[in-house]
Amino acid sequence: MPRVTRQHTVAHHLVQGGLTDLRLTEAAQKKDRPTLYRADGFAVRSYRAPDGTPLTVAGAYGPDWVMTRAEIRNRLQQPYIRYTLTDDAPGLADHEQLVRWATAEELQARRRDAAARQAPLLSLLHRQQKEQNAEEAGQSALF
Template sequence: MPRVTRAHTVAHHLVQGGLTDLKLSEATQLKDRPGLYHEDGFSVRSYHAPDGTLLTVAGAYGPDWVMTRAEIRYRLEQPYIRYTVTDDAPELGDHELLVRWATGEELRARRQAAAARQAPLVALILRQEAEQAAEDAGQSTLF
């Protein structure tokens, strides 16, 4: 069973990430009209999962709501914030994302994926450092 995810905490993380909180009411959010707003931003509301857990829905609004939705996902899935963002709840609109706390397995999988993406760069840096250390010691590589 997922942990409770509070809307004000999610909103705080998004504002800290530079997104604008439009502070729309729940009734306004349920009208599902993301493109009507002149300013890109987000709004959050509570959502009760089928198992009764209180989760949060973050909706993207504005002329470029697709990009705002991507920014919401990116910000909330940072390792130090530890949320999982999905769009698989049946009542959600295209502009909305369901936010819940990430499990340990999800966090491990993210760390492994990040390490795999960074492995070629890390290998290159280590090789360059080794070459630099050899040069500094008066040796040069043979090519």
């Protein structure tokens, strides 16, 4: 059973991430198309999960709503915010994503993926640090 996600908390995280809250009504979010708006931004509305848990839907709007949708996903899935977004819930449009709290397994998988992505860079940095330390000690490698 997912934990409750509140609209104002999700909106706060998105605004802190630099996105614009369009403050659309729920009726406007369900009726309008995302490309009707001149400014890129988001709107949130409530959603009731099949088990009755109140969750939040974040929708992207504007001429570049696809990019805004990706920014919403990126912001809310940061390790310190800890949400998971899905787009397979019934009743969601293409520009909307369901926001729920991430499970411990999902957070661990994200940490492993991030570590795997950063491993080549960390390896390079360690090698450069060893070379720099050797040069400072007067033992520069002969090439």
